[in-house]
Amino acid sequence: MSENDNLQDADGKIELNTTETPQNTEASQVAETSTSEEPKASEKTENTPEKETVSEEIKDEQAKVEKEVVSEDTTEEPLEETKDVTETVSESTKKADAHVEEIEESNAEDAEDETNAERHEVESKDYHAMSMEQLVDEFETLLSDKKIQTIKSQVDEIKSEFHSKFGELLDEKKEEFLSEGGNEIDFYFTTPVKKRFNDAYKTYRNNLNAYYKNLESNLKQNLENRLAIIEEIKGLINVEENINTTYKHFKDLQEQWRNAGPIPRDRYNNAWNSYHHHVEVFYDFLHLNRDLRDMDFKHNLDQKTKIIERAEELAKDDNINRAFRELQVLHKLWKEELGPVDREYREDIWERFSNATKTIHDKRQAYYADLDKAHEANLVKKEEIIAKIDEISQDQPKSHQAWQKKIKEIEALRQDFFNAGKVPIKVNDATWTKFKTAVRNFNRNKNAFYKSLKKDQYDNLNKKLELIKIAEDNKDSEDFETTTSLMKKIQADWKNIGHVPRKDSDKIWKQFKKACNHYFDRMHEEKNAASKEEMAAFEEKSALLETVKAIELTGKPEKDIETIKDQINAWKSIGHIPSNKRFIEGKFNKAIDALFGKLDMDKAKLDMIKFENKLETLSKPDDTRLLDNEQNYIRKKISEIKGEINQLENNMQFFSNVDETNPLVRDVIKNIKNHKDNLQTWKDKLRKVKSMY
Known part of the structure; x- marks a missing residue:
């Protein structure tokens, strides 16, 4: 069986994995391959170094692997190469660059939860410029639309801004409460929006606690599973079985690793470094075909070149946050999906x-x-x-x-x-x-200021309450002439008093307005009713005036005087007319005077008849003001006439010859006689006035 046959699966197809680095079967090829894959101490390894130092647990695992490799391998050259691999990983980890560390930290954070990367997609708004109502609206929207683990930074900002704004409002309300004489221990203030915020935050905390409780259990189990996978990969180099079986077992472990789920962020980089290290150690001990290894190298190079090209495009992107997020993904692909070149x-x-x-x-x-x-x-x-x-x-x-x-x-x-x-x-x-x-x-x-103002307002309140009492006491008065002036005065006083406490303002104004309106409504109703009667009286007097103008005297004084008096009595019986129509009174008096002037009788007697007619016009029940004025006028005239008589009599003493043959003396005597006759007439008028009371 050839070396390539060892890689064939049941279908005769060759399985390739991007994390594999196939090796030659000969020991010399193992040494050569190991040398070609190990980074120098000065190089940046594909296992991107992390900021934190390797944990003690991972260090122990690596030390065990190194010890086992040394004790079980009889070839000195591969042992030295394996030692170099371990030292290179450690040295590379120590020499991490700041720009790479930043990426590694972010990816480690995202690795704790496979959905945590979504936090970058949650928009952070200008919460500082929002009102409390807007902040709570935004909070509730985040709770309903986003995953609970992705909104921490937004919630923290909303919480800070809300508490700041509510704290300011609380301080203001507390100062108002104390300024009004309240006791600090009794102060309490809240708003509906505060209750909404408290409810939303309680929901957030409960959901987040439940999430982290479940996540903690999963992370712990996933870490244990991954460490177990590493242990199994470590053990593959000691298994005595068909290389094809061992290789398939290795591929199965790699698949398990990819599906093992998220682990704690502080163990992420250590776990991946350990995993990559033991995968490389496994490849060093595989006796595989060099062609397959080169094919894998080429595939990894192609994929990493594409990643580099995309990273270089992102370096030109002006959207910094978007470029950084995608760069994280590229580093994750480089680290987690692709093997060495x-x-x-x-x-x-x-x-x-x-x-x-x-x-x-x-x-x-x-x-x-x-x-x-x-x-x-x-x-x-x-x-x-x-x-x-x-x-x-x-x-x-x-x-x-x-x-x-x-x-x-x-x-x-x-x-x-x-x-x-x-x-x-x-x-x-x-x-x-x-x-x-x-x-x-x-x-x-x-x-x-408003505290001192409130004292004045309470004084004003008492003043306005007094005006309300006056208004209510007089609202049903029938003496419209007197009461109207009073009502107008208290309305003017009301305007000049000033402000009262806000809680009393509307109440007392309505009470005052009601009393005043009640009075003036009654007055206007009375006037409206009187106006109709007065207009009728005016029409009647207008007709009577025309009648008076048309009277023809008989020439018999006594009879004509009776006729004139009948017209005067008829005029007086008609009643009041509108004030704007009183001009007709003057016309009537002028017409009556014209009739008296046509009478053929003693002037003094006629004058007395006209005066008696005038007195009847001035005389009113329960009102002597017009008669009083007339009496005062008569007394004044009497005094003036007496003064003129005295003056004339004094002037007579200056004449040396008091003889009526003297024209001057004769004129003075005549004037004295006329004044005395006139004086008697005014005295008769005074007696007549007195008789009218």
């Missing part, structure tokens, strides 16, 4: 892959450096906003309107602060504390 290409292809990786790493570092600069710029903005808040806090207005303006300014600055973006992590807490302190200082000054 021929020594003459090994250093070159690793150098190309490492250079592409470094380019992406450097671009990513530069990206984060720019991000840090942006965060520093955001810090400057936030410091300026805080300074403005401090400046506003130093000015303490004296009016409600001015404070409301300040409150709007602070609210705008708060929004600007939240929209300014993230700041460097190292100063995030300090900046937030400084911002809260500035806002808290403003709120304290504001609360102190």
Whole structure:
């Protein structure tokens, strides 16, 4: 049977695996193959070195393998080559480059959970600029749409931002509570959105705990399975059986390894290094055909070249995060899916892959450096906003309107602060504390003002309650002329009193408005009813006026006087007319005076008749104001006439010859007589007025 026959399966086909490195059957070929596959201490191995040192457990396993290989192999040359392999792996592990370490750390983290790589696909938003309601909405969306293990960083950011915003609100409400005289031990405040957040976070913690509890058990079992597979691969070199059977057993173990599932991240790189090491040791002891080995080398070279080309394309991609995530996948393929290549290409292809990786790493570092600069710029903005808040806090207005303006300014600055973006992590807490302190200082000054304002408001409340009592006491008054002025006055007083506590404002206003409206509605109803009667009276007086104008006197004074008095009485009996129609009263009096003027009788007697008619017009039940005015006027006229008589009589003393033949003396005597006659008429009028009371 030839060497190739040993590789044939039941169907006569040759099985190839990308992790295999077939060897020649002769001992010299084993030595040659081993030499060609082992990386030098200065080379980067396909087993990408990890940041952490190899665990003690893995070191022990490797030491056992080396000891077993030395004790069971009788060929000195392969023993030396195997020793070099182990030393090379260890040396390569120690000399890991930073850009490769970053990839290895990320892949180790993803390896703990095969779905954990999905965390890169979960979008992180600007949670800092969101309101509490928006943060909870986003939290609930993540819980319903994403796997629980992929949203940790987003949840941590949402939690931090929510607690910061709610903490600020809580401080503000607490200060208001204390400023109103509340006891700190009695303070309690919550909101519906806080309850929603608590419920969402409880769900998140419960689901995450359940996930990790299950994952911990699986990771532990998967690690045990993988270590067992390594042990079996180690044992294959001691099995005395047909090489074809051993080879198939080895392939079966490789398949089991691929399907063994995720393991703890801190054991990932060690386990893979140990696995690759023992796979290479197994190949060193296989007596396989060199052609198959070269075919495998060529396949691995082709695949790794494609990986390198894709990595070099990614190095030109401007989307840094996307390029880095795909680079992780390429490194995982390089490490987990592909085996070694021929020594003459090994250093070159690793150098190309490492250079592409470094380019992406450097671009990513530069990206984060720019991000840090942006965060520093955001810090400057936030410091300026805080300074403005401090400046506003130093000015303490004296009016409600001015404070409301300040409150709007602070609210705008708060929004600007939240929209300014993230700041460097190292100063995030300090900046937030400084911002809260500035806002808290403003709120304290504001609360102190409104606390003093509330005392004035309670005084205003008592004043307005007194006005309400006046309004309710007079709302049913029938004395519209007097009460209307009172009602208008208390309405003006209400406007001038000022603010009352908000909780009482609507209540007392409605009470006051109701009493006032009740009164004025009654007054307007009364006026509307009176207006109809007054318009009818006006129409009647208009007709009577035309009748008076058309009267023809008989020439008999007594009869004509009776006629005139009948018209006057008829006019008086008609009643009130609208105030804007009172001009007709003047027209009527003018018409009556014209009739009196046509009478042929003594002027003094006629004047007295007209005066008696006037008195009847002035006389009103329960209202003597018009008569009082008339009496005062008459008394004044009497006093004036007496003064004029005295003056004339005094003037008579200046004449040396008091003789009526003197024209001047005669005129003075005539004037004195006329004044005395006039005086008597006014005295008669005064007696008549007094008789009207």
